Amino acid sequence: MGKIDLAIGIGGAAGQGIATPGDILARIFVRRGLHLSAYNAYQSIIRGGHIFLTLRTSDEPVLSMGDKLDVLLPLNQDTMDRHLRLMGAGSLVLYNSDKIKPGAAAAGVQLCPFSVKELALNIKGDLVQNTIALAAVLRLIGVEFKILEEILTLQFGRKGEAVIAENVGVARAGYDYAGAHFKPFPFSLPDTGKKLGFFEGNQALAMGGAAAGVRFYCAYPMSPSSGVLHWMARHARQLGIMVRQVEDEIGVINMAIGAAHAGCRAMCATSGGGFALMSEGLGSAAMMEIPVVCIDVQRAGPATGVPTKTEQGDLWQVMGAGQGDYPRIIVAPTTILDCFKIVPQLFNLVDKFQCPGIIISDLLLSEGRSSVDPAELDFHVPIDRGEVIGLDGDIAPVNGGYQRYKITESGVSPRALPGTPGYVHVVATDEHDEDGVLISDEFTDPHKRQAAHEKRMRKMEGILALLEPPKLFGAGQAEVTLVGWGSTEGVIREAIEKLAEEEGIIANNLEIKWLVPLHADAITSILSKSKKVIIVENNYSGQFARYLRSETGIVADGHIRKYDGEPFMPHHIVDGVKKILAGETEKYVPVHEIMV
Amino acid sequence: MGKIDLAIGIGGAAGQGIATPGDILARIFVRRGLHLSAYNAYQSIIRGGHIFLTLRTSDEPVLSMGDKLDVLLPLNQDTMDRHLRLMGAGSLVLYNSDKIKPGAAAAGVQLCPFSVKELALNIKGDLVQNTIALAAVLRLIGVEFKILEEILTLQFGRKGEAVIAENVGVARAGYDYAGAHFKPFPFSLPDTGKKLGFFEGNQALAMGGAAAGVRFYCAYPMSPSSGVLHWMARHARQLGIMVRQVEDEIGVINMAIGAAHAGCRAMCATSGGGFALMSEGLGSAAMMEIPVVCIDVQRAGPATGVPTKTEQGDLWQVMGAGQGDYPRIIVAPTTILDCFKIVPQLFNLVDKFQCPGIIISDLLLSEGRSSVDPAELDFHVPIDRGEVIGLDGDIAPVNGGYQRYKITESGVSPRALPGTPGYVHVVATDEHDEDGVLISDEFTDPHKRQAAHEKRMRKMEGILALLEPPKLFGAGQAEVTLVGWGSTEGVIREAIEKLAEEEGIIANNLEIKWLVPLHADAITSILSKSKKVIIVENNYSGQFARYLRSETGIVADGHIRKYDGEPFMPHHIVDGVKKILAGETEKYVPVHEIMV
Amino acid sequence: MNAMVETDIRVRGAVETRSERPKLSVKDFKGRVDPDWCPGCGDFGVLAALKQAIADLGLHPHEVMTISGIGCSSNLPGYINAYGMHTLHGRALAVATGAQLANHELKIIATGGDGDGFGIGGNHFLHTMRRNVDLTYIVMDNQIYGLTTGQVSPTSIKGMQTKSTPFGSVENPINPIPLAIAAGATYVARGFTGQQKHLVELIKGGIQHKGFALIDVFSPCVTYNHENSHEFFKQRTQKLEDIGHDPTSFQAAMEKAYMWGDVIPIGLFWKRSDLPALDELEPVLAEGGSLAHRPLGVSPQAAKALISELM
Amino acid sequence: MNAMVETDIRVRGAVETRSERPKLSVKDFKGRVDPDWCPGCGDFGVLAALKQAIADLGLHPHEVMTISGIGCSSNLPGYINAYGMHTLHGRALAVATGAQLANHELKIIATGGDGDGFGIGGNHFLHTMRRNVDLTYIVMDNQIYGLTTGQVSPTSIKGMQTKSTPFGSVENPINPIPLAIAAGATYVARGFTGQQKHLVELIKGGIQHKGFALIDVFSPCVTYNHENSHEFFKQRTQKLEDIGHDPTSFQAAMEKAYMWGDVIPIGLFWKRSDLPALDELEPVLAEGGSLAHRPLGVSPQAAKALISELM
Numbered sequence A, B: 001m002g003k004i005d006l007a008i009g010i011g012g013a014a015g016q017g018i019a020t021p022g023d024i025l026a027r028i029f030v031r032r033g034l035h036l037s038a039y040n041a042y043q044s045i046i047r048g049g050h051i052f053l054t055l056r057t058s059d060e061p062v063l064s065m066g067d068k069l070d071v072l073l074p075l076n077q078d079t080m081d082r083h084l085r086l087m088g089a090g091s092l093v094l095y096n097s098d099k100i101k102p103g104a105a106a107a108g109v110q111l112c113p114f115s116v117k118e119l120a121l122n123i124k125g126d127l128v129q130n131t132i133a134l135a136a137v138l139r140l141i142g143v144e145f146k147i148l149e150e151i152l153t154l155q156f157g158r159k160g161e162a163v164i165a166e167n168v169g170v171a172r173a174g175y176d177y178a179g180a181h182f183k184p185f186p187f188s189l190p191d192t193g194k195k196l197g198f199f200e201g202n203q204a205l206a207m208g209g210a211a212a213g214v215r216f217y218c219a220y221p222m223s224p225s226s227g228v229l230h231w232m233a234r235h236a237r238q239l240g241i242m243v244r245q246v247e248d249e250i251g252v253i254n255m256a257i258g259a260a261h262a263g264c265r266a267m268c269a270t271s272g273g274g275f276a277l278m279s280e281g282l283g284s285a286a287m288m289e290i291p292v293v294c295i296d297v298q299r300a301g302p303a304t305g306v307p308t309k310t311e312q313g314d315l316w317q318v319m320g321a322g323q324g325d326y327p328r329i330i331v332a333p334t335t336i337l338d339c340f341k342i343v344p345q346l347f348n349l350v351d352k353f354q355c356p357g358i359i360i361s362d363l364l365l366s367e368g369r370s371s372v373d374p375a376e377l378d379f380h381v382p383i384d385r386g387e388v389i390g391l392d393g394d395i396a397p398v399n400g401g402y403q404r405y406k407i408t409e410s411g412v413s414p415r416a417l418p419g420t421p422g423y424v425h426v427v428a429t430d431e432h433d434e435d436g437v438l439i440s441d442e443f444t445d446p447h448k449r450q451a452a453h454e455k456r457m458r459k460m461e462g463i464l465a466l467l468e469p470p471k472l473f474g475a476g477q478a479e480v481t482l483v484g485w486g487s488t489e490g491v492i493r494e495a496i497e498k499l500a501e502e503e504g505i506i507a508n509n510l511e512i513k514w515l516v517p518l519h520a521d522a523i524t525s526i527l528s529k530s531k532k533v534i535i536v537e538n539n540y541s542g543q544f545a546r547y548l549r550s551e552t553g554i555v556a557d558g559h560i561r562k563y564d565g566e567p568f569m570p571h572h573i574v575d576g577v578k579k580i581l582a583g584e585t586e587k588y589v590p591v592h593e594i595m596v
Numbered sequence C, D: 001m002n003a004m005v006e007t008d009i010r011v012r013g014a015v016e017t018r019s020e021r022p023k024l025s026v027k028d029f030k031g032r033v034d035p036d037w038c039p040g041c042g043d044f045g046v047l048a049a050l051k052q053a054i055a056d057l058g059l060h061p062h063e064v065m066t067i068s069g070i071g072c073s074s075n076l077p078g079y080i081n082a083y084g085m086h087t088l089h090g091r092a093l094a095v096a097t098g099a100q101l102a103n104h105e106l107k108i109i110a111t112g113g114d115g116d117g118f119g120i121g122g123n124h125f126l127h128t129m130r131r132n133v134d135l136t137y138i139v140m141d142n143q144i145y146g147l148t149t150g151q152v153s154p155t156s157i158k159g160m161q162t163k164s165t166p167f168g169s170v171e172n173p174i175n176p177i178p179l180a181i182a183a184g185a186t187y188v189a190r191g192f193t194g195q196q197k198h199l200v201e202l203i204k205g206g207i208q209h210k211g212f213a214l215i216d217v218f219s220p221c222v223t224y225n226h227e228n229s230h231e232f233f234k235q236r237t238q239k240l241e242d243i244g245h246d247p248t249s250f251q252a253a254m255e256k257a258y259m260w261g262d263v264i265p266i267g268l269f270w271k272r273s274d275l276p277a278l279d280e281l282e283p284v285l286a287e288g289g290s291l292a293h294r295p296l297g298v299s300p301q302a303a304k305a306l307i308s309e310l311m
């Protein structure tokens, strides 16, 4: 991490207004060019419970939510009780002493009580405590008051001068009180001069879809995937995207398939249970050879499970989705920025190979937030729609001779969009001949069936050839290689830094993004050179470890797994690596210390 | 095979009445105590196309449909054209020369034309050719005419004396004509004195359900699983089983879960596409800890695929069904009799461990027919409902203290049936505490979540301990071990006989029945002693081979795969083993010679 | 009225006589935890009315099972002292049908939201109604997807602005009342959480009705639906009794069902008693006693008959 | 009549004028293979009527797409020279909605069976109707599951003996006509394959109707349904025109829809033209031109705006 590494935790009940100070802080950080990672731990209720937002900022990219908090803003007693015990020396806790009492704090923790009654005597409502706390934090990290003033002015703009003045006044009181009574951090939050933005993974996926030219997006709401729907709905008109909320997920995938066949790039998103309902449809897209992209944002399962908690538990579901063998592409983005970049890449692939593509994300990635350099957000991506007849005006009609499913070496047959004169044909989920005529009816024909099945499956070779093989990150020579997939990249890489700095253990990382088809040879060749292999994943049964073994035969030396709904923190991995290298266990399951 | 090994093929168009002579022959065989295996190759239409029924009988158990036909009864020209070229020396072909012309036959094939016009001048309708052909066959395999006479008398009983006399007369004419003009087989079909029956796999599964005490059966029709529904519907009243056809497969699994929770043993069946729709429900049964049994009768996929053709292509779908990790049992019966026996065993397991159980069958097994010794059909099976409160009258009410999901070492918590006073509780698909209260709401709790998840998953160890490990079949010392799963047992074992007899190659067989949880150690210890391992399976991608590798690391030396919709014939495996042992290939995909 | 219910409820073993049964009160039906609904959520009113109805009918906790899907409203089974199943989103009616047929001696009450029941659950809704399964189905209809933080629902009015329709929905909503009548439900009512006593009576009527009873309840979501608020319905709902209505008249029922504007009728729109419930028609249940408690296995004679079919 | 359709069909690029367009005949719509239906199957009649209707309307093969699920009837797209999708069992309407919105210049005709549409497909049926998607939906209603060799269907009459109900069905059937009206369909008709000309007109009317058109067709299964045969309907069906009917009257439509006995009405039960179809309401389509043919990608200005939201 960089010179600055500041983590702020804000906790309270749902409805206490945690989002607003969180957003303001995030905005202030990225506008100074600081990097950001934010993760919100919440529950499946609208009011009450315990919400805990962690915001971490640094002058270097922030890889995870980290291991420690520098500032705790407990908005209720419950948050104080849960988190104070985890605060360490040098940290501070800001709280409304009218309502909240601290317990015993560790040595070196600065307790910073303020009284809302005193600082904002005449102001009603609970939200004022948030404004004061926010102002106080800014004071203690050396952010000038005028920045907050500007933000409040903007925020309360519509409510008139009096409200603005009142809020600015309260903020000023909090800011000054903190300056007078508490010890600030030994740094002032720098301004790099550069400006970053920030977004959550779902937003990144949706924006990636827009960049890819998605013209049809449909979904049935399901946490933690609904953010994609919400973004799409908000931008539908502006971008000319048809956005539909459908009756159920079966309708979703089939509607997307219909739109895709008609010629739109079509996308949809859901979470595990909805994905289960889509699985039949995905196979049908492969059989009809229609390109479509589906996102599964994993949450803790099985069944309804823990809807607001993260997990990487759907890998086998996604790999096994639907009956029979069929070509498909499965990709797990490894960062929030990757969520954006992967979508156009995947669309080019599914268009080229006329098969379904699945993006497997998770709550951590999809609802987590990260800073982003606007220069990285390239909307001018290459678009390759594959072999499509009917997208431009000049098509020689073939008048009946057209074979939609022509058997080719690549397995790909040029497709024609409905509406194109001269290319009339029928696509079918029944097994069919090159001309689309069913071979499941009347005279089934094992030879034709075999040829059709092989034609489709041949696509997998062509796809693999276009996928970037995974690369080893970090030291070439290391004591241990940490293997992960998807969202664990950041936390693993931070753990690697910690292992080196704190334990003197040199580790490197192989993060797998393209899951199906898998670059088995490249992985084998990399891992065969590793001294030890430890697989890190956010599920119970080691779904990736088993898959890796099935495709490569590689048996890891150790496993670090977590399935309590919360994401890994760097020290969970550090602890696991130490224990496994010391031979104490082959499987390490950390206990999440923070009760969120 | 035994001294007698006779295979008869009857082919024609749908609607030509192939079933009746097939049934009569089958009945005659098993009533003489001869064994039988029958497989019908058909299409997804009601009239027309090409149907080909193979009936094979022997004085020893019949393991597959075999490699050769001794008798061909083509009921139309198409059948003659497709199959004559495959008939070998010593075989005979019986056909109506009024309508059907033979092509070139191999040396030693006896062509036996008969003229329906001559033998049955005054009788209308096409079915008379079937009666004549049937009578002629019986004559040539040395079955006394009176047996056919009895059957026809019974069959036409309701239509009156005249019809009976007419049909018996025609049959007599065909019987005598064959005696006078054709060379009979050098044996007379023996009568062992014992009586066998015959049934198809779906019937066996249904009867197994009845034996297990299934009280609730529901389904949505889907080939090739509908036979279970039809048997259940026919016997519903007689056996006191509630049988329901539901609006869709999602309704099916959820209705079965409701019935199971209320206290019935509940079962349902479907094929791949329907199973896809059930996958979310299966996970919910595991989460609520409700025992339920679901049968997936595989057909050729993906998507609608080839609805009347066989495949083993759903293994990964079944293993990955539903989001997240959850306990489940997956079993693939290896014979039709096994279909019967497995069901009560599985019900005892799912009742004991309160989780879903999945039977993975396929069209070959489920619509194939086999002789059965009635002594094997034991309906008096042990029934173990596990720990259930509320099945008998004497329960001490606990008045609110009851914990449905009590954390135990085995992972099993005693369940109470709704209606039982004093044990009121709520089951939930959301993650929940021991008392059933949600922990996904209000205050999620990673420690409780972890404990609940581990409790459920612990069941897998208890289940494995109760499953019989797979055993090696055949020679202890062999050149090659053929590994299969489910329905391939018979054909692999017949191929082993052939390999020994014809090629002098000693092979043995490890057939896997219990798939999840898998006896990985037992399998590893067996296969580590094998000189060569070849995996035989009826799908494209080697779904089992990949699974076996994921659980044991075993990499087979060769693969024999087939995915053209038709089942393996013994010589396909023989050829594959030869080629693989000779080092010509690692993967052998036979071409199905018979165009059915 | 209670007498009727008493005889309906057969406690396994002996049928308890009325005098032996202690009559319970609403507080006996308090669940293990308090609801976590937002303060002011209409669902509190449905829960209260349901508990009241069950207590009024003299039912005991173990004789009742509530079955829900997923949604804010579907959390209800956790808040009432009765057997309960909190199943998958949209699947309550399918599960409930299985449970009802497996043990038709239980009183089964399906509960859930408009999204759960009319959105993803629409197909089960349709078919459960035509089968006339003996269930009481209470829909907490807030015309929004609450638990997923406010998206359009099949009953959201046209123009409604939600997270998934920020510029207003362009789809026509479902009207559950005529739909239920056309699909074959035999007891079709609409309640409002602002009319507690009336709602209690509708629910009691539904539980007592032998066959499928739909009670669609305006149960306002205070957090995500600001169009169709408590106030909105308070100003517009009028009882069918007051308007004047014959629930046995199809035509009258349809006419009233389409009223939506200054007057929105609540009450019992439609009831027919001439169609038997599915369990009454199912011959397997004619022998008496719930399936769930019949002994397992096949008698030796039956086994013999089954085997002889194969010979 | 044709003129109207001609203007509706925009061929991409230039709009061909009417005079340039050769008028096609039924034989131009012959598919690649002949149907494999059982001889005598009602579905032949539907196929013939559909081809006739399309030819009559002056449509060309590439301007039409038929979309079906799975079933005997759902094989139809294979037998007509037009674009076609033979999708999953029950999913035709969902796929058709996607295709229609993606390219609203196509004439999309969904076809299938009673099991496909009212059984497993029931939820899409319901919601496609309420959305008033501009589709023509022809159900070949044989009151049986044909392709799976004869099980009960949601429209099978009570008492019907099938492979899954060998002692007779105990469930009440769905009546698609009132159900469709209550669910919000804007063109609701019933045809009979024994009345070809009449059927052709109903289908033409459906195709010309802007919005969701249901045409439920008695299309007897000669193999598995011996109750509801061609003869059965021949004796009972009467045209609404002959009986006298106003399809704009809700009450009249409902009344006629429930007639079932010696007289079974066929014809147009219900039509309303005041509700716009979904594509007409969808602002994204207002710009004109089908979505499928709009250029991909985001303009630099739009990209800038999107990014600035993050800053």
Ligand SMILES: Cc1ncc(C[n+]2csc(CCOP(=O)(O)OP(=O)(O)O)c2C)c(N)n1
Pocket: A220, A221, A222, A223, A249, A273, A274, A277, A304, C070, C071, C072, C073, C074, C089, C112, C113, C114, C115, C116, C117, C140, C142, C144, C145, C146, C147, C148, C153
């Ligand atoms: C298969 C599936 N899809 C989506 C969801 C997400 N989900 C949970 S509740 C809900 C809708 C809730 O709306 P409603 O049923 O009206 O209940 P309310 O919260 O308004 O009471 C949705 C879409 C889910 N749990 N499962």
Ligand SMILES: Cc1ncc(C[n+]2csc(CCOP(=O)(O)OP(=O)(O)O)c2C)c(N)n1
Pocket: B220, B221, B222, B223, B249, B273, B274, B277, B304, D070, D071, D072, D073, D074, D089, D112, D113, D114, D115, D116, D117, D140, D142, D144, D145, D146, D147, D148, D153
């Ligand atoms: C998910 C799924 N379930 C079941 C089936 C099996 N299936 C195919 S067609 C059909 C029903 C056919 O009935 P209908 O739609 O009325 O068409 P018909 O054959 O009568 O024309 C069924 C159940 C399937 N293909 N997919």
Ligand code: SF4
Pocket: A046, C036, C037, C038, C040, C041, C042, C043, C072, C073, C142, C146, C147, C220, C221, C222, C223, C224
């Ligand atoms: S979000 Fe709406 S429906 Fe859900 S609890 Fe709050 S008020 Fe009730």
Ligand code: SF4
Pocket: B046, D036, D037, D038, D040, D041, D042, D043, D072, D073, D142, D146, D147, D220, D221, D222, D223, D224
């Ligand atoms: S089975 Fe029935 S519906 Fe199917 S083709 Fe034959 S007659 Fe037509």
Ligand SMILES: [Mg+2]
Pocket: C071, C113, C114, C115, C140, C141, C142, C143, C144, C145, C146, C153
């Ligand atoms: Mg709702």
Ligand SMILES: [Mg+2]
Pocket: D071, D113, D114, D115, D140, D141, D142, D143, D144, D145, D146, D153
């Ligand atoms: Mg049908």
